[in-house]
Amino acid sequence: MPRPLVWKHLTGEFVLDRAHVMGVLNVTPDSFSDGRRFFDPDVAVLRGLEIAEEEADILDVGGESTRPGSDPVSPEEEWRRVGPVIEALGRKIDIPISIDTRRAIVAKKALHAGASIVNDVSGLRDPAMMEMLARSGAGAIIMHMLGEPKTMQEAPEYADVVREVRSYLEGRVRAALAARIPREAIAVDPGIGFGKTADHNLELIRNLDRIAALGQPVVIGVSRKTFLGWLGGGEAGERLPASIAASSVAVLQGAHVIRAHDVLETVRAMRVAWALRRGRENL
Secondary structure, eight states: OOOOOEEEETTEEEEOSSOEEEEEEEOOSOBTTTBTTTOSHHHHHHHHHHHHHTTOSEEEEESSOOSTTOOOOOHHHHHHHHHHHHHHHHTTOOSOEEEEOSOHHHHHHHHHHTOOEEEETTOSOSHHHHHHHHHHOOEEEEEOOSSOTTTTTSSOOOSSHHHHHHHHHHHHHHHHHHTTOOGGGEEEEOOTTSSOOHHHHHHHHHTHHHHHTTSSOBEEEOTTOHHHIIIIIOSGGGOHHHHHHHHHHHHHTTOOEEEESSHHHHHHHHHHHHHHHHHHHTO
């Protein structure tokens, strides 16, 4: 087998010799997947502890919904939601915390409060985010999104979705390197559901090896996504089987980190998916 990739972050590194799972914690009143279930900080902290106990490798905390059609919130409101949660969990869990934000000021506060990774759905479009990451030593996830959450699902079009997403991510990695963010700190995410139709999402998952060929760790989030419901996967809370099926194919096609709401089940399933991938690579 080829030597595994290493993904560095503020407090350590991941050796990606197995599938890693990133547990999702949405501290929002309007998340597509769990509504306001964890909007109360005390409830969110309890869920964060549970995610760690379920053997997640990373805890991803977000305070702004980026579901299709969602409106942005102010940086002050975003930090009001996530700040107490990150501060509390940073003292109580020993897995790295990722802050899911597009705003450099929120990311900087989160890193000071205990986060180690910045998960930016806007692909580090803000130069201030690039500058802050270059100084901080944090890990970075660069995601592809077509437009903005408010409008991204209004008839998205591509001539070749895999080629265009790969080209975008390659360009953003180059920009990050030019901004002096270390290559070992950068992961990429094709942005399933962020300005894509169901067919676009399926095409990206089938051809994820072309994204992995960029040589950066690949993060992917299919958990409970709407396109799974369109394919017969049920309502958001009923999409665990569909989420695991899509995540398993993603691992076989080159994904390293799976973003998931149902952590325990995903951890167990991804062990099997990675064993199958490893066996294929050994042939």
